[in-house]
Amino acid sequence: MESCALKDVSFEVEDGLFVGLIGHTGSGKSTLIQHLNGLMKPTSGTVYFDEEDIFAPGYDLKGLRSRVGLVFQYPEYQLFEQDIITDVKFGPKNMGLKDDEASGRAEEALRLVGVDPRLYKRSPFEISGGQKRRVAIAGVLAMGPRVLILDEPTAGLDPKGRDEILDCIDALHTEKGMTVILVSHSMDDVARYADRLLVMDKSRLCYYDTPKEVFTHYKELERMGLSAPQITYLAADLRRAGIMVDERMSTIEEAKAEILGFFHDKDKDHNSI
Amino acid sequence: MLRDITIGQYYPVASRIHALDPRTKLAATMLYLLSLFMTDSVAGYAIATIFLFSVIRLSRVPFRFMVRGLKAIMILLVLSVSFNLFLTPGTELFGIGFIHITYEGLFTALFMAVRLVYLVLGSSIMTLTTTPNALTDGLEKSLGFMKRFGVPVHEIAMMMSIALRFIPILVEETDKIMKAQTARGADFESGGLIQKARAMVPLLVPLFISAFRRALDLSMAMEARCYHGGEGRTKMRPLRYGKNDMHAYVIILIYFILMLLTNLLPF
Amino acid sequence: MNIIEAAHIFFDYVQKDENDQIEEINEALSDLSISIEKGSFVCILGHNGSGKSTFAKLLNGLSLPKEGTVLISGMDTRDESRLLNIRKTCGMVFQNPDNQIIANVVEEDVAFGPENLGVPTEEIVRRVDDALKKVGMEAYRLNSPNRLSGGQKQRVAIAGVMAMKPECIVLDEPTAMLDPSGRRDVLRTVHELNKKEGITIVHITHYMEEAVDADRIIVMDDGRVVMDDEPRKIFSRVDELRNLSLSVPQITELAYELRQAGMPIPLGILTREELLQYIIPLMKRAERKGAGADA
Incomplete structure (x- = not known):
């Protein structure tokens, strides 16, 4: 019955990177991220944070969890307090912070995810789904992590809720310099936001490269039950028709620039893709 | 920890036990459980052991899967064994300080442990070989007469x-x-x-x-x-007794009578 | 003939406080009229809170409108004597795959509907066989639903409805909690049921890509219908869709952007093939011209 959920996975994430983690359901993504903040312990091998072995005896795992924040799937299902602000304070309080300091952290976190201060005293069960999710993310942010790991933070949301969450994560990355690991099923989303992609298949790490590089292997991705963004396929189709666009274009903006470039020679010479 | 509870987990294979009517299995389980409480002789436990393991064999559920159900009662098992072991008065085998282990204590503790394990194994056979729906169907039908007394x-x-x-x-x-x-x-x-x-x-x-x-x-x-x-x-799948159910009833009755008879034996 | 006829529907959500006093009234649907033709595949789009799920629940009498009438195959959902008939005519599949499977074995779950309807035993067995085959889940007949993937669970739920021999299936965001392959399987299944079995499908979603192959798209906002047309026409109105916080499929959006930049591409491009058909000749011509200028 026991099976191996991860096999010989090795990779390094530099400070400040936005990493997308993709893979078919059951490929080991969720297991992998739970190792990164010490919730799960590997049978063999280890995880280093700031060059320190997090599974070494005496390592402060609780401290690690405040620096490597992990947001689970459907995080709104973990809300439990009477009001939003108290719920967000749960993390900082567990870190041993004083009440006013915890409040400060909570307010800051709620501001970062764009929750209206007028809602702070409302019950977390009375607000909309998208808002609940942002409150739950704030609950992790309030601990002040340097690394933020999110497991499909947009699952089940409508396009508006989806964009709000992704923009908020992107802002944390670009403005706060936070390292982000985003588990996602949407190739379009990771193409748009990620600097690097980790691709998992059958418990193994298959690719770790820039999204553009990874997407050029779209045939292999399909074999893993994944796909590339529509734009990547468009590029391949165009090239097959003899039109040599950049095969590595993957977002709408890039495709637009590339295609329009054909009609303006100047742009064609220094396309930035 | 909670995962280890096998009660309520159906193990899907085709076996003669699986194919029995849930009412048969309910009745058989009741009689089996009752039989364990009625005997405390070695012979009785020998018969129960043969019966239990034959049924496990017939059910085609891997033994290690059944044993998992025992983990959940580990604490209960350890507690009741130690109570019996340390607190039963009788002929002392050995003692350190205030701890005395008696011959009788050892004996009852052993029986207690076997009885508990057999109880759990026996009832998990029923749940492992019967889909919960069939089980509730069986209960609904067996207890159907209670509707007349206003029981929903x-x-x-x-x-x-x-x-x-x-x-x-x-x-x-x-x-x-x-x-x-x-x-x-x-x-x-x-x-x-x-x-x-x-x-x-x-x-x-x-x-x-x-x-x-x-x-x-x-x-x-x-x-x-x-x-x-x-x-x-x-x-x-309406409940219908088949030929196998009749055989099963005969077997369980014979078993039950044998267990009753063991009480007449001197050992 | 229309299988669903909803006319001038009003529906409120009333929030009460501890003392049963009315605290807040939210109007979820206001003067909504939608009729759906038998045998068609209709997508209802809208963001969360647009009223689409509220509307879905009116379609098999799970809730009743405050004002207006809902007729299913001519039966009024207020008529309690027809309730079972309405529910069997217009089956429902919900969002959360775990919370709509009742039994502990796949086939027993599929049989749940017919059992409730008092269908004779042999007929139930036949229907369960048939329904499981139609959704491609016959191999999982004796499995526990807990061991299935989200997409498989949803297909079991669809089989459960099919076993009641419905004329119409309403699916309320059935793909929202699924991964891409689960979404594809569920969509393929409902399209097949529509084509092969002639089942009317009302598919409620906020994924625009899922609406491309529908016969008709209804866009809801704020409890009203704001657009109602065939997909191509709907997808021509990119700016309006964006304003309704709906996203447009990537290819449609790219085509739209290129058109805005002056390329002669028609509105409402739905697939990659269509887009290629327009841009390849244009780009080839531009390339030749470019090459000519260089020489």
Whole structure:
């Protein structure tokens, strides 16, 4: 019955990177991220944070969890307090912070995810789904992590809720310099936001490269039950028709620039893709 | 920990035991459990052992799968064994300080342990070989006469069946919420009793809310699929006794009588 | 003939406080009229809170409108004597795959509907066989639903409805909690049921890509219908869709952007093939011209 959920996975994430983690359901993504903040312990091998072995005896795992924040799937299902602000304070309080300091952290976190201060005293069960999710993310942010790991933070949301969450994560990355690991099923989303992609298949790490590089292997991705963004396929189709666009274009903006470039020679010479 | 409870987990293989009518299995399990309480002779346990292991063989459920159910009663087992072991008066075998182990104590402790293990194994055979729905069907039909006294038998059976369906889901959910709160610095392990109880709030509140939400969803889904109580319901697999059931009844009766007879034996 | 006829529907959510006093009234649907033709595949789009799920629940009498009438195959959902008939005519599949499977074995779950309807035993067995085959889940007949993937669970739920021999299936965001392959399977299944079995499908979603192959798209906002047309026409109105916080499929959006930049591409491009058909000749011509200028 026991099976191996991860096999010989090795990779390094530099400070400040936005990493997308993709893979078919059951490929080991969720297991992998739970190792990164010490919730799960590997049978063999280890995880280093700031060059320190997090599974070494005496390592402060609780401290690690405040620096490597992990947001689970459907995080709104973990809300439990009477009001939003108290719920967000749960993390900082567990870190041993004083009440006013915890409040400060909570307010800051709620501001970062764009929750209206007028809602702070409302019950977390009375607000909309998208808002609940942002409150739950704030609950992790309030601990002040340097690394933020999110497991499909947009699952089940409508396009508006989806964009709000992704923009908020992107802002944390670009403005706060936070390292982000985003588990996602949407190739379009990771193409748009990620600097690097980790691709998992059958418990193994298959690719770790820039999204553009990874997407050029779209045939292999399909074999893993994944796909590339529509734009990547468009590029391949165009090239097959003899039109040599950049095969590595993957977002709408890039495709637009590339295609329009054909009609303006100047742009064609220094396309930035 | 919670995952180890095999009661309520169906093990899907085709076997003669699986094919029996749930009413047969219910009756047989009752008689078997009763027989364990009626005997304390070596011969009785020998017969019970032969019977139990033959049935396990016939059920084609791997033994290690059955044993998993025992983990859940480990504490109970250790407790009752040590009570019997240390507190039974009689001929002393050996003693250190205030701890005395007697011949009688050792004997009762051993019987107690075997009895407990056999009880659990016996009842898990029933749940492992009978789909929870068949089980509740069996209960509903066997207890059908109680409807006349105003007992809502159908409703109780339906509730049991649904509870069984949602146990694994809620177990998984508990695990997930626990991990999520741990990621937020929650501590479920250290501290005294009161602290531990307080630490459960961030786990229990979301769990209850989720259970209520699921219950609401499910009741709506049931209504949408034309559920309107037990009245006028038909069954895809109505319970019918077959030839094998008659054989099974004969075998269990013979077993039961044998067990009764062991009480007449001197050992 | 219209299988669904909803006329001038009003529906409120009333929030009460502890003392049963009305605290807040939210109007979820206001003067909504939608009729749906038998045998068609209709997508209802809208963001969360647009009223689409509220509307879905009116379609098989799970809730009743405050004002207006809902007729299913001519039966009024207020008529309690027809309720079972309405629910069997217009089956429902919900969002959360876990919370709509009742039984502990796949086949027993599929049988749940027919059992409630008092269908004779042999007929139930036949229907369950048939329904499981139609959704491609016959191999999982004796499995526990807990061991299935989200997409498989949803297909079991669809089989459960099919076993009641419905004329119409309403699916309320059935793909929202699924991964891409689960979404594809569920969509393929409902399209097949529509084509092969002639089942009317009302598919409620906020994924625009899922609406491309529908016969008709209804866009809801704020409890009203704001657009109602065939997909191509709907997808021509990119700016309006964006304003309604709906996203447009990537290819449609790219085509729209290129058109805005002056390329002669028609509105409402739905697929990659269509887009290629327009841009390849244009780009080839531009390339030749470019090459000519260089020489």
